[in-house]
Amino acid sequence: MQNIKFIGLTNHSLNKGVISSMLLHFASSEGFEIDNIEYNFVDSKKMLSLNKDYLSHSTDTDIITFDYSEKNIISAEVYISNDMMLENAKENSQTVEDETVRLVSHALFHCLGYNDKSPTEKNIMRSKEDEFISAVSRETKLNV
Numbered sequence: 001m002q003n004i005k006f007i008g009l010t011n012h013s014l015n016k017g018v019i020s021s022m023l024l025h026f027a028s029s030e031g032f033e034i035d036n037i038e039y040n041f042v043d044s045k046k047m048l049s050l051n052k053d054y055l056s057h058s059t060d061t062d063i064i065t066f067d068y069s070e071k072n073i074i075s076a077e078v079y080i081s082n083d084m085m086l087e088n089a090k091e092n093s094q095t096v097e098d099e100t101v102r103l104v105s106h107a108l109f110h111c112l113g114y115n116d117k118s119p120t121e122k123n124i125m126r127s128k129e130d131e132f133i134s135a136v137s138r139e140t141k142l143n144v
Contacts, residue, residue, distance in 0.1 A: 105132035
C-alpha cells in the first residue's frame, strides 16, 4: 500500500515526496516493504503524555515509535516532538530540516531492527541517519 503520512509537519521547506521515496528505498534495500507509517508532529505536552501513558517515563523525548510491523512489512505510528526537534537542531548545530529528516529516518531504522541502547548501536544508528540525510539532500538538489 505504501502509505506514508506526515501529520502536523509545519516545515513547508521539506520535500515530503523525496523523503517518502527515500523511506521506501532504504526499507527495500534491507528487504522490507512499507505498508503504513504515520509521522505525527506534536507539542511537548502531547509527547510527555504519550511517554507517561505508554512507556511509564516522566520525561520528554524527541521521538516515540510504535512499531506494529510483521515479518518484513512495516507498519508504524511515530510521534515526534516539535519542541525537542528544534532543541536538538540547536544543540547539535543542525538545520531544522536535517534534524527533522534525522528523526523521520530514526523511526524507520527502529522498524528495520536497528537499536540505539549501547554506544556501538548508537554509532550504527547515527551512521544510518547520516546516510539517509545525505540521500534526501542529494535527491532534493536533483529535483529542484
